[in-house]
Amino acid sequence: MKHTPFTLEDIAILMDQKLQPIKDDLSLVRTDLSKVKEVVEREFKLIRQDIQRVEGKIDLLDQQVAESGEYYEERFTKLEKRTGVSV
Structure with missing residues (x-):
């Protein structure tokens, strides 16, 4: 069996280093999606309020x-x- 110069811990550290940028990108994507969701929900709430206002005017x-x-x-x-x- 051939010995590798790296221990399992070394390999784990290297993998974490390689994966960290991907984890950071995913975190940013989650944050961005959360912000988009908030904006969409806020806009839909405003649209619903506008619809209710218009319906009230139509009833009047x-x-x-x-x-x-x-x-x-x-x-x-x-x-x-x-x-x-x-007539």
Whole structure:
């Protein structure tokens, strides 16, 4: 059996040294992905808030249109009775 000049501990240290840049890169990637996730979640939250705001405005407009329709319907009915002309 041929002896190697390196012990298992030496080989482990060398492997750790070679793998450290990869570990560092993976750590950076994890950090970047975490930041991206935070930004995406924040943007979706803002989008949901905007959608709720728009839906609220649509509901208000629907209500105003309904009230206006009732108001003018009453006026048209009175006008029809007065003039005999169907509007």
